[in-house]
Amino acid sequence: MPVIDSEEQDSDTTVNRRRILQALGTTTVAGLAGCSGTGSNGGNTAGSNDELGERVPTQTLAYWTGLGGTTATLETMAPVVQKNLQDRLGVDVEVQGRELTAVLGSAMGDKREYDMILGTNAPDPSRLDPTEVLGMYEAGRAGAGNPGNIANYADCSYTEFSQQQRTTIDEAERADLIHSAIQQFSEDVGVIAISPRVIAGAWHPDQVSVGGHDSGAGMDPLNPYVYYESEATDGDTVVSNANAVMVSTTNFPTVASPRIHIIWSHLINSPLVEYDDSLELRNVLAEEYTASEDGTTITVTLHDDATFHNGDPVTAEDVRFTYKLLWDNADAYPQVTAMPYESIEAVDETTVEFNMKNPTPVLFTKVWPRWGILHKESWKPAMENPAEFSLDTDNIIGSGPFQVDSFRQGQMIQLSPYGDHPVFNPKSRQVMQVFQGSESVFRAFQNGQISMILMQGMDTITRIRDEMENAKTHTQDSYLGAQIWPQHSYGATKFLKFRQAAGAVLDRQQMIAQAQYGEVDPSLYPTIFRGSHPSLPSEDQLYKHTDDPAGNEERGRQLLREAGWGWDNNGRLHYPPDADLTPLWPQGESPSPEEYPCLQ
Template sequence: MIKRVTLSIFLVIVLLITACGGKEVVGPDNDVEMGDLVPSITILSSLPEANMVNYEMAQELVEELQKLGVDIKAEPTDFAVLLDRLYGEEGDYDAYTIGWSGRVERLDPDMFIHSINHSDNADPGGNNTNRYRNSAFDALADAQRQEMDINKRREYVFQAQQILAEDVPNITLYSRANVQVYDKERFDNVVNIPGEGLFNEWTPMWINPLTEDKILRVASNINLDTLNPLAAKSVYEWRNLRLIYDKLVRLSPEIEPIPWAATGWDVVNDTTIDIHLRDDMKFHDGVQVTAEDVKYTYELFIDRKVEYFASFLAPIDSIEITDENTVRFGLKYPYAPFITNTLTQIPILPKHIWENIDDPNEYANEKPIGSGPFIFENFRRGEELVVKTNKEYFEEIKIDGYIFNIFASPEGVLTALELHNIDMVSYDLVPAHIDLIKNNDGGKYNHLEMTEAQDIGFFYIGFNLDREPFNNKDFRIALSYLVDYDLALDVHLNGYGSRGGGGLVINAANEYWYNPAVPIYDTYDPERAKEILEEAGFTWDSNGKLRMPKE
């Protein structure tokens, strides 16, 4: 009997040691001498039908942290709800999975360096949803945007990337290749722009219909939350808004700034830029577009503190009209990407409509009126957005309009493609569907043309650094060793993309600005994660739960 009791005690000890990941177990009396329990964590993940890879990688990290004694769960969340949580005043979140698309203007590093990581943008509503703050990094982020010598600016950008890689304010999981398809029997002259895909701001204006049916049908697997340019926060909304509204400048697929609502510009000096407007533009209600509309729009975005664009508007000190078709921007300091970032993103609003709105930020804008190439007709939330071509536009457009169809799942899109009900996808196909279309299963996909382009954007796990345990740098570094980057790329993406790493924000696809010395933490190694936690003073209690370092 004594031997059996002794054996039972031995087995309990073995089980406790196993539960603690092999770490030495302390008795309950010593638990009180330890630091606080690592707080419970909720990762707000993508819904599986919206982004299966993000969903699976969140589950993977949950499993790894549970093995280390952390109370953690993943909470799949609708995309619009996720944005509300991240940008809301409450800041009520621990961690999340999301991505930044590689829109063409983001080839300039200012977005990924300054806008999403500078401490000025870390307040609620700002793009720095990680709440990352580092004064040394801020100095470099400020310096790179003010440096007009491109080689010197590159040095600042490289140094800034190094700090991010060391601090790990987020963990990049992967970058996805833009593998998308269109119906080649109905359309040609289609361009897949890296980071943008097929449904970019040029394809609807350039695409050539091959049949009498000149309506382009575009598929999305993400709903649109708003048509208000002051409230829009996602690429899915902006892909449509930038076709309904005009901008002063558009970036070509070759990343060259093209005067658009502007006819050109004069750089008077490093802090003074004159923008010359077209005189043949009208809003969709027939009212002429004027310099007053441009001045009003930029001042509205600044005055209403539209955080999504705050980083790009911050350099503006003054806006004045110098003649009927000229707007002068005065800057607080030289801002290298002013033409390619600021002027390419702000939509021109009709002053005669918006100046009569009590709260522009909350305005539903149910029938948006812009001056762009397409005119709004109808929007049914969760179903479709319908636009028609602006026949009075200064550029000839060959289609009669497009319908942006919203599907509940990628499977529904695949079926619609097979049945010829959809002409183009606006998102990256999931790997299983890529393989199906490539294999062509009896010729059912003969009508589809597959295209591919590398993406400079990235998907990542973000943290709220204002909360424990993410305010602990060593904890974040340990987490970077718990992510199986090869699982994301080789298994979930079937190789259609590139792998991530801790703190990586500019990837190799953006060759000129990419610093090959980073990321530092890009290896899956759970044992190393445990060592880092131990070295940083984390401990495991008698229940196998992870404890914060004792203060």
């Protein structure tokens, strides 16, 4: 779906979207959770009840709570999923909302409390390199006692493609391996895709001229270009909303959320390279870099005019220190992936050499874009005690295009442009302020206390469109989105035909209309990545859930019927008579190397 700006809409056709939702008959989770309706099409049986296997038990669908607008979206989608599976496939579904950490802990510990999980992936720029996301579903992460695999998906072909791409230097060969992994995951219906995430924001044009948002990255706090290129039109300061985690500490590597890294690794500090507002990789502090033929030695030349905020030059030694601090303390820094390196050498003031044990293409595309280069003298104490370190908030020295004027932990941060940055030249001060909940953000924006708001739910954006004539809004699809993670290790969801059927019958059109106000197109291919992700293969390489965004009940039933599934006289789904209901591995254990040779 194209990017939508509010000024492009016809003001004569403005509609109160909440009335549309009322007309659609939006259902709440509370109204459906625990109900036990079943499909009524008793005529679509595979034969008499004596010819059927066991009845498919009630499926438990979990969704994440405590996440503001994200939870509101999931709460609205969950009853549609529940009703579709009950009415169209004859499967009872119980909906449960649980805190994110509880759901993830259960799935990744293979506790088997939930048969399906409804959730989303955040568009962290480091995920533009597919390695992190692909790695989440490798067989070695599935089962109990392993790093965790939310779907408990285990396939050796997929795992081998995912692992091989991490060390393949040739770009075309690596792309082929990535596409092969995604294709395998799609054919296995690793997830049941629903929709892209909506990236939405708004601004007061009499306060700010917004830039850096309309080429792909959107009005998202994870997009640093919206801060680089937005300029105050009234005064010299742009005020925006911030998530509390973004200003939770000065010791930002200790925080698990990627949201803190945009402020500290792109605004206050600059990385060697980063993804721009078109989602393309570009050099920042690195003027150039080259790799040896075997891909194990990477040489970086820094801009010779790059300086820290106190005037110190950004040197190769600062780069060396930054990555030794991160990689040598990966246990203390949850967002750090420890790289297999032999040494990092400061060849001269502006040349640094990374000597890796293996070819490591993700160094350029995933690792460097995440981490800003740190001021060695300021961060040296962190080497001794990384978890307890903190910066002097009155003297924060960074390498980025903004310097810190004021920092109030958990409340706000005020930044001013640093005029000597070698690449970026922002014009206005930026104040990021924490608000308690979306209603507080809306009221502050309505009252003119903040100039622009980023990554808001569609409820807030719709209220702005309905109630604030002079404000402008912007929405667009993300490269990640909402999906259902079926549990691949046991029960009905371990069967490919059941996953295919569930994906076929879902009414994505209704979910998007109710939860996302019709702002995005449905996701009809079972992949984690969405249309704008640079690693997504062409559609003809992928399995397709259905051609109908409203869902295709007959296709879902036919998939099951052809595989021997059937319905009793009450329309309730049963397994095939010869179905092997044994879990792929026992609960509390992990996939066996005998069954999965890639684990040997």
